[in-house]
Amino acid sequence: MRYLTLYKYFLRFSFTKAMEFRLDFFFRIVMDIIYYAVNILFFHVIYLHTPMLAGWTQDQMIIFIAGYLLCDALNMTIFSNNVWWLPQFINRGDLDYYLIRPVSPLFFLSLREFAANSFVNLFVAIGFFIYALTQYQTPFEWYQLTFYLLMLFNGVLLQFCIQLLFVLPTFWIQSQRGLLDFFYAISFAGERPDRIYKGIVRILFTYVVPLSLIASYPARLFMDPFDSWTLIQFIGITIVFWGIVLTIWKKGLRSYSSASS
Amino acid sequence: MIKVSNLSKSFAVYHKEPGLMGSLRGLFIRKSSIKYALHDVSLEVHPGEILGLIGANGAGKTTLVKILSGIMHPTSGEVSILGFKPWERSNQYRRQMSLIMGQKSQVWWDLPALDSFLLLKEIYQIDDETYQFNIDYLSKTLGIADHLKTQVRKLSLGERMKVELMAALLHNPKVIFLDEPTIGLDITSQKAVREFLKDYQRKYNPIMILTSHYMEDIKELCSRINIIRKGEMIYDGPLSHIQKLTGDTKHLKVTTKDGELEFTIPRENLAIKTKEIFESHEVIDLNIQDPSIEDIIDQILKHGLQKQ
Numbered sequence: 001m002r003y004l005t006l007y008k009y010f011l012r013f014s015f016t017k018a019m020e021f022r023l024d025f026f027f028r029i030v031m032d033i034i035y036y037a038v039n040i041l042f043f044h045v046i047y048l049h050t051p052m053l054a055g056w057t058q059d060q061m062i063i064f065i066a067g068y069l070l071c072d073a074l075n076m077t078i079f080s081n082n083v084w085w086l087p088q089f090i091n092r093g094d095l096d097y098y099l100i101r102p103v104s105p106l107f108f109l110s111l112r113e114f115a116a117n118s119f120v121n122l123f124v125a126i127g128f129f130i131y132a133l134t135q136y137q138t139p140f141e142w143y144q145l146t147f148y149l150l151m152l153f154n155g156v157l158l159q160f161c162i163q164l165l166f167v168l169p170t171f172w173i174q175s176q177r178g179l180l181d182f183f184y185a186i187s188f189a190g191e192r193p194d195r196i197y198k199g200i201v202r203i204l205f206t207y208v209v210p211l212s213l214i215a216s217y218p219a220r221l222f223m224d225p226f227d228s229w230t231l232i233q234f235i236g237i238t239i240v241f242w243g244i245v246l247t248i249w250k251k252g253l254r255s256y257s258s259a260s261s
Numbered sequence: 262m263i264k265v266s267n268l269s270k271s272f273a274v275y276h277k278e279p280g281l282m283g284s285l286r287g288l289f290i291r292k293s294s295i296k297y298a299l300h301d302v303s304l305e306v307h308p309g310e311i312l313g314l315i316g317a318n319g320a321g322k323t324t325l326v327k328i329l330s331g332i333m334h335p336t337s338g339e340v341s342i343l344g345f346k347p348w349e350r351s352n353q354y355r356r357q358m359s360l361i362m363g364q365k366s367q368v369w370w371d372l373p374a375l376d377s378f379l380l381l382k383e384i385y386q387i388d389d390e391t392y393q394f395n396i397d398y399l400s401k402t403l404g405i406a407d408h409l410k411t412q413v414r415k416l417s418l419g420e421r422m423k424v425e426l427m428a429a430l431l432h433n434p435k436v437i438f439l440d441e442p443t444i445g446l447d448i449t450s451q452k453a454v455r456e457f458l459k460d461y462q463r464k465y466n467p468i469m470i471l472t473s474h475y476m477e478d479i480k481e482l483c484s485r486i487n488i489i490r491k492g493e494m495i496y497d498g499p500l501s502h503i504q505k506l507t508g509d510t511k512h513l514k515v516t517t518k519d520g521e522l523e524f525t526i527p528r529e530n531l532a533i534k535t536k537e538i539f540e541s542h543e544v545i546d547l548n549i550q551d552p553s554i555e556d557i558i559d560q561i562l563k564h565g566l567q568k569q
Contacts, residue, residue, distance in 0.1 A: 002383070002386070005383050006380070006383055006384065009379065009380045009383060012376075013369060013371075013372060013376065013380075016371070016372060016376075017371045017372075093365075094365070095332075096327070096332050096360070096362070096365060097360075097365065097367040099331065099332050099350065100330050100331060100332065100355055100358065100359075100360050101355060101384050101385075102352040102353075102355040102356045102384065102385065103384050253334075254334050255334075256332070256333065257272065257333070258327055258332050258333055
């Protein structure tokens with residue numbers, strides 16, 4: 001409850017700040033719309049050649065893409081800015097004041113800055129999501145949709161966890177960005193349905209760097225016949241990865257050297 | 262109360278040879294050695310006491326403060342503050358503690374100070390009455406009541422420091438660490454901050470540790486000082502006793518026809534030395550003084566505590 005009140009302050013601060021940098025708004029919107037269009041076109045081209053891909057027809061694939069883009073927009077607005085700054089905070093010793101407050105520093109540092117600039121894109125993503133639902137040919141119930149959205153949110157959390165795992169090594173290696181560049185390089189793996197991957201690559205993107213789960217599992221749970229194993233894996237892996245993040249975070253703080261003046 | 266026993270903090274330091282080749286070699290082979298930022302430090306501070314930490318840059322003052330405030334883990338040794346181990350960072354401890362660093366800001370730069378204060382109110386769960394009382398008291402004593410609605414980055418350095426002080430004291434901390442709170446401030450602001458701290462100390466009786474490079478701060482505020490040199494505590498006691506440490510010396514300032522000369526000599530040599538000076542120079546003016554605290558501290562920081 002108290003954390004909700006705190007988050008309300010973060011939101012207020014972020015919006016106040018964003019109002020001062022209005023030009024950013026427009027750049028962000030243009031950039032993101034281009035990114036969405038490229039994603040949609042990519043699959044459109046593929047479906048000119050085949051009626052089915054990874055077990056999904058084109059209208060199903062659009063549901064998946066819409067889900068992925070919604071995840072991405074949520075991640076961009078809620079977490080992304082904070083993760084981006086974290087390595088520099090660690091390097092420059094800026095964690096100091098977060099560590100002395102009687103509030104979880106990880107909570108503070110991951111939610112501190114709400115990307116008010118990307119906020120508009122969230123509406124674009126929601127718009128596209130609604131469009132995807134209207135062209136979807138299989139009838140569905142409201143509770144199924146709610147469940148899909150919940151699962152997508154779990155996907156956002158998982159994505160955030162994975163991203164943190166690439167940032168936390170900054171505690172030990174002297175690096176400007178942590179391994180964030182590496183993360184961005186492989187993050188495309190989540191933009192494709194998991195079933196297009198086979199063998200080792202599939203195992204890699206399911207269990208080692210579970211990027212392919214983020215949007216694929218929610219989409220599968222929404223559109224395919226219900227499969228409890230998919231659900232258990234999805235939730236289980238998210239919990240396990242949270243555990244890993246928290247453990248490494250604690251270890252990291254032990255060796256935090258707080259570069260000073 | 263603060264009790265520190267045998268506290269040490271060491272770092273591995275990597276050596277890099279200069280130049281590009283050195284950097285390349287450093288990618289694969291790194292020589293490292295262990296450096297002590299703090300070595301076997303023990304001290305005690307009681308409520309109502311302001312302890313002054315003195316030391317050159319890099320002597321370990323800030324490291325000590327950061328361990329005591331729970332930001333860093335020590336390599337070995339024990340600390341107990343109000344019964345807590347700081348680096349366990351329990352909420353109970355953090356609620357009663359505050360840290361002010363002259364070099365790092367804790368308020369949101371793009372927002373008016375009052376907004377940051379509201380967030381802190383929520384973080385420390387300060388009730389409305391206490392909050393309002395503290396805002397009134399602090400802003401009045403610090404004289405910044407008019408600036409609380411201005412974006413912090415538009416404030417002057419002195420005003421900003423006062424805002425930082427307010428932010429740090431809203432929750433009535435029992436333990437306060439001040440790491441160079443007057444750094445970069447002009448004389449008037451330095452004085453205002455000092456006066457405020459004195460007043461605050463009298464009113465609330467917290468445990469305080471202060472580090473500063475300005476001897477005025479230490480003289481005015483601290484009943485006791487600790488001198489840290491290269492990570493080791495070399496003096497613990499009142500500031501006034503420090504003159505005896507370096508032996509009884511006198512400072513001679515001589516103005517001659519050719520210019521000014523200065524000497525620091527043991528008191529017993531005073532007569533002989535003055536005679537020598539009068540014999541070898543055409544003296545216009547002669548001034549004999551006790552060495553200033555600043556000079557003594559400077560000597561100790563440079564050469565340690567050997568007698569002269």
